[in-house]
Amino acid sequence: MSVFTDETRARAREIIARYPADRSRSALLPLLHLVQAEEGYVSPAGVEFCAEVLGLNKAQVGAVATFYTMYKRRPTGDYLVSVCTNTMCDVLGGQKVYDTLAEHLGVGHDETTADGKITLEHAECLAACDYGPVMTVNYDFFDGVDPQTAVGVVDELRAGGRPMPTRGARLCTLKEMAVQLAGFADEREGAVADGGPGEPTLRGLRLAQEHGISVPGFDPNTPIRSKAEADRAAAEAKARTEAAAKPTPEPARTEPAKAASNGGAARPGTAANAGVGEPARAAEAAGSTTRDVKAPDDKSPEVRAAETRQPDAATAVPDAPGTKVPTDAVPPAPRDAQAAEAAGAAANAPAGDGKPAGDEAGAQERNLKEAEAGAGAGGAGSARASETGVQK
Numbered sequence: 001m002s003v004f005t006d007e008t009r010a011r012a013r014e015i016i017a018r019y020p021a022d023r024s025r026s027a028l029l030p031l032l033h034l035v036q037a038e039e040g041y042v043s044p045a046g047v048e049f050c051a052e053v054l055g056l057n058k059a060q061v062g063a064v065a066t067f068y069t070m071y072k073r074r075p076t077g078d079y080l081v082s083v084c085t086n087t088m089c090d091v092l093g094g095q096k097v098y099d100t101l102a103e104h105l106g107v108g109h110d111e112t113t114a115d116g117k118i119t120l121e122h123a124e125c126l127a128a129c130d131y132g133p134v135m136t137v138n139y140d141f142f143d144g145v146d147p148q149t150a151v152g153v154v155d156e157l158r159a160g161g162r163p164m165p166t167r168g169a170r171l172c173t174l175k176e177m178a179v180q181l182a183g184f185a186d187e188r189e190g191a192v193a194d195g196g197p198g199e200p201t202l203r204g205l206r207l208a209q210e211h212g213i214s215v216p217g218f219d220p221n222t223p224i225r226s227k228a229e230a231d232r233a234a235a236e237a238k239a240r241t242e243a244a245a246k247p248t249p250e251p252a253r254t255e256p257a258k259a260a261s262n263g264g265a266a267r268p269g270t271a272a273n274a275g276v277g278e279p280a281r282a283a284e285a286a287g288s289t290t291r292d293v294k295a296p297d298d299k300s301p302e303v304r305a306a307e308t309r310q311p312d313a314a315t316a317v318p319d320a321p322g323t324k325v326p327t328d329a330v331p332p333a334p335r336d337a338q339a340a341e342a343a344g345a346a347a348n349a350p351a352g353d354g355k356p357a358g359d360e361a362g363a364q365e366r367n368l369k370e371a372e373a374g375a376g377a378g379g380a381g382s383a384r385a386s387e388t389g390v391q392k
Contacts, residue, residue, distance in 0.1 A: 004049055008038050012053050015183060024054055028064055030182040032071050037178035041072040070181070077112045077119040078173045079157050083135040083150070086125040093146060094133035098122050100147035101154060117158045119174075130200040131166070138177045140165040143198060167198050 035046030083098040112119045131143035143166040162171040169192045
């Protein structure tokens with residue numbers, strides 16, 4: 001069993017410290033990259049190490065390690081060469097690139113050369129269709145490759161060189177890449193000084209600049225606010241919104257004024273005396289016995305609709321408009337339901353003996369008997385019986 005170095009254990013504690021105390025399990029993914037950075041793959045010892053520092057069992061760690069293809073479960077070479085063989089790259093020659101490399105290196109999928117330098121794998125998709133066919137070396141891209149250029153790249157790697165990717169920083173070993181995936185900076189001098197975006201990626205940007213297209217309100221010089229500043233700005237914006245949405249109270253009117261606005265005394269059946277003596281006509285029109293309750297003005301139409309469909313104990317919501325709620329209807333008697341069910345079953349009798357509905361059982365039985373009788377008379381009789389059955 002491997003014993004991990006003190007540096008790895010210190011880095012593991014640093015990774016776990018990035019997460020809340022009750023969310024330490026979230027550190028599992030970078031921890032798996034960390035142990036892969038030391039051993040070159042996630043070994044049983046690496047699984048046990050992650051389980052130990054996180055307080056998990058090995059089955060929980062192993063379930064994650066076997067789910068993601070970036071975690072290798074057996075020793076891997078210094079350079080992981082992945083060739084895309086999915087639809088777009090395949091049409092453009094990706095499978096031919098993979099086949100040429102497999103023959104040249106003498107290895108198949110997920111196999112490593114004898115010198116421990118190259119591990120070859122075919123990838124379902126490397127998300128670079130506009131650069132196909134593509135291959136990656138430790139997840140850095142080589143675009144528009146053909147069999148000859150792919151062979152040249154792996155030969156240079158085996159000779160100790162580090163060819164420059166089409167896009168991205170200069171190459172590093174798989175272990176060095178795993179350190180970065182665990183969340184630590186690449187400490188090599190000039191490690192991220194090279195590389196750049198590809199031409200298809202820049203095409204959209206150039207078109208936007210040519211036609212003056214930009215994101216509304218975008219200012220590249222806008223500084224990134226701290227969390228406290230962002231929370232304060234959000235609270236202020238919410239307060240302004242609530243103040244603007246707050247309804248203005250109407251001035252109180254006296255009873256004579258109310259009567260005047262109604263053309264005199266309040267008439268029976270109007271909203272002024274709804275619920276007193278005579279139900280409101282609006283309730284009668286809706287067919288509901290529930291009084292209408294106006295939703296607060298500060299609610300959006302979406303919120304009101306949601307509350308109408310599924311009210312809770314804290315929400316006073318009327319029946320949906322146009323819904324008639326049966327308040328005095330008599331539920332159907334059980335015997336009525338049974339009679340209706342029996343009538344429906346009688347009108348739709350199921351087919352018996354597994355035969356399709358509508359087949360005549362008598363004709364089928366007659367054909368079967370003739371076929372059995374003809375079987376004893378030899379092949380000719382069988383043929384005649386079969387023919388007779390078809391004619392019938």
